[in-house]
Amino acid sequence: MPSALPDGEPMPADGALPPTALAGDRPLGFYVHVPYCATRCGYCDFNTYTASEVRGASRDTYADTLIEEVRLARKVLGDDPRPVETVFVGGGTPTLLPAADLGRMLAAIRSEFGLAPDAEVTTEANPESVDPAYLTELRAAGFNRISFGMQSARQHVLKILDRTHTPGRPEACVAEAHAAGFDHVNLDLIYGTPGETDDDWRASLDAALSAAPDHVSAYALIVEEGTQLARRIRRGEVPMTDDDVHADRYLIAEEALSAAGFSWYEVSNWATTEAARCRHNELYWTGADWWGAGPGAHSHVGGVRWWNVKHPAAYGEALAGGRSPGAGRELLTDEDRRVERILLELRLSDGCPLTLLHPAGKAAADRAVRDGLLDPAPYEAGRAVLTLRGRLLADAVVRDLVD
Incomplete structure (x- = not known):
């Protein structure tokens, strides 16, 4: 299921x-x-x-x-x-x-x-x-x-x-x-x-x-x-x-x-x-806003994330009754949003700004450059961009950078 x-x-x-x-x-x-x-x-x-x-x-x-x-x-x-x-x-x-x-x-x-x-x-x-x-x-x-x-x-x-x-x-x-x-x-x-x-x-x-x-x-x-x-x-x-x-x-x-x-x-x-x-x-x-319509759909607007009930029948019943079909929501903290930006933007060819990294994450990024996982040229310009080898290990690189 x-x-x-x-x-x-x-x-x-x-x-x-x-x-x-x-x-x-x-x-x-x-x-x-x-x-x-x-x-x-x-x-x-x-x-x-x-x-x-x-x-x-x-x-x-x-x-x-x-x-x-x-x-x-x-x-x-x-x-x-x-x-x-x-x-x-x-x-x-x-x-x-x-x-x-x-x-x-x-x-x-x-x-x-x-x-x-x-x-x-x-x-x-x-x-x-x-x-x-x-x-x-x-x-x-x-x-x-x-x-x-x-x-x-x-x-x-x-x-x-x-x-x-x-x-x-x-x-x-x-x-x-x-x-x-x-x-x-x-x-x-x-x-x-x-x-x-x-x-x-x-x-x-x-x-x-x-x-x-x-x-x-x-x-x-x-x-x-x-x-x-x-x-x-x-x-x-x-x-x-x-x-x-x-x-x-x-x-x-x-x-x-x-x-x-x-x-x-x-x-x-x-x-x-x-x-x-x-x-x-x-x-x-890139953390923009979207409304997700439909059963089980997720939305994000201005740091609020919510999700709809999953079954189409329950979804329809809520709307027919004049109620939101939302099943729950979370209000993202500044730290939540920082971490999510790193998680998502690092996967992009433009990478993520180094200003998002805490000291431990910046130290990990320095190591990633030396290990050939981050491209040194954009790094010098203030952005963490994955190399081809870094793309193969993207999840591991991200885990280090969010510290």
């Missing part, structure tokens, strides 16, 4: 935020969660539900329910003048909903808040859940970026992941999205699946690059407790991939993507140009 929500203080019934959270001029984004999937992938621990798991919550009325939360967001944020700069519809499989429903949710955000003239509007999509007509309808509704879950080009790897699309379909989707007028197209890849070889991974990268997206995300497979894949590994049905294999696959990805004209801008993300970067994810990584 999906992972549990964090602990926190109760959320006010009306969703009200402290006045201090509403001050400032940070960029504002919207995340929209669509929790439905045709089947549950064996590695996934996201807050998703198949048809048999959503008793009491109809897909047919989901857009209307979510629009109620958009209206609640407008009430909570009051006369905040900021237009929405990015919208990201994720899941789940958002494209299991009719394109018209995704368009209506976007229209509600536009109506309540306004969209910036250059707003980035993204949806995730399963390759088997869209066709040219669907993509054309999405583009007409205002979506200008799309992210397809490719994962692998090898059938036996997809089978281990319980992915239902056929090899070759994601590449065809990229062409269809371009034909529909999408400005930016991403392919998501996963490396380190049990049974995957280096050659399998190279084949997946080659297939992705042949499709000519302008953005590629490549993530190491994380085996989460409670998932079907974790149970299969525990029973000895499939092997566990070790960290050395993950490191080798990352280096293969960096070599292939760099040769194809992509540059890394976050440890797991590469883009052909600065315009092709995912601006919505950059909001997360």
Whole structure:
């Protein structure tokens, strides 16, 4: 089952935020969660539900329910003048909903808040859940970026992941999205699946690059407790991939993507140009504000983080009763925010400012430069930026720097 929500203080019934959270001029984004999937992938621990798991919550009325939360967001944020700069519809499989429903949710955000003239509007999509007509309808509704879950080009790897699309379909989707007028197209890849070889991974990268997206995300497979894949590994049905294999696959990805004209801008993300970067994810990584709408969605505004109830039925009941669907929240301290900035900004190609580091962290950063984990040139200019070797050990570097 999906992972549990964090602990926190109760959320006010009306969703009200402290006045201090509403001050400032940070960029504002919207995340929209669509929790439905045709089947549950064996590695996934996201807050998703198949048809048999959503008793009491109809897909047919989901857009209307979510629009109620958009209206609640407008009430909570009051006369905040900021237009929405990015919208990201994720899941789940958002494209299991009719394109018209995704368009209506976007229209509600536009109506309540306004969209910036250059707003980035993204949806995730399963390759088997869209066709040219669907993509054309999405583009007409205002979506200008799309992210397809490719994962692998090898059938036996997809089978281990319980992915239902056929090899070759994601590449065809990229062409269809371009034909529909999408400005930016991403392919998501996963490396380190049990049974995957280096050659399998190279084949997946080659297939992705042949499709000519302008953005590629490549993530190491994380085996989460409670998932079907974790149970299969525990029973000895499939092997566990070790960290050395993950490191080798990352280096293969960096070599292939760099040769194809992509540059890394976050440890797991590469883009052909600065315009092709995912601006919505950059909001997360740089501590901006976003409202997360939908069951289990997380939000952050002005140092307040909160999360919604997880089940679609409970989510709908709260909104129908005029209550916030928030399950809990936390007020971040200055120290919390300092640590989070280091955790997230260090993963970016711009790195994090050394002024965020305490003396122990600065001493650790000095050692990291000597050990080849931080780039000495930006370090001299006051920023900690990971080298390629540092990217392989990013979690360990961060742990030292937050002291």
